[in-house]
Amino acid sequence: MRKIIIASMAAAAFSLAACSDKAQQETSEAAGAVADDAAAAGDAAADAATDAADATADAAKDAGAAVEGAAKDAGNAVEGTVNAAGDAAAKAGDKIAAETKKAEANDKK
Template sequence: MKKAILLPIAAAAFALSACSDKAQNETSEAADSIAADANATMGEAVDDVEAASDRAFDAAENGIDRAGAAIGNAADDAGRAIDRGTRETGEHLEHAGNDLQH
């Protein structure tokens, strides 16, 4: 919004700059003001983009960490189930063997 207002003012100041030293000084001051506003706006934009990037990377990292933990837990659960199944199967085979001997 500032830029939309300052640009016509700066253009008018440039047009008047041929009139006098005072007008030339005012033109220079207006140009400096516009440059300062543009630099400040650009700095704020860079800060906003950096903050948004940091938040996005943090969220992605947290998601990856949660997914890794879930995969690890599922693998542990599967390993325990296999151990139980193997142990139970071994017990059934042992009972069957005992039944055959009697």
């Protein structure tokens, strides 16, 4: 009877050892899969961060170009206003000179 119990215990021990190897293999495979998933998630996050940085840089360039264009347009508008004011002053000066000559001519009569 004792031999039967010892043999049964030995068989159970071998079964547990085999089961343990199988469980270790499955655990190792699962850990590998989790590591692969984590690496893929990290790569995806890095790619997303790179894309966001590129988009931000592009937006900054576009904004800079828009500001530059607006400043140029504003400068052109100011230049146009100054030129128009100068032309108006010149015309007013010419008109004053003409009216002054007319007044002087009337005074001589």
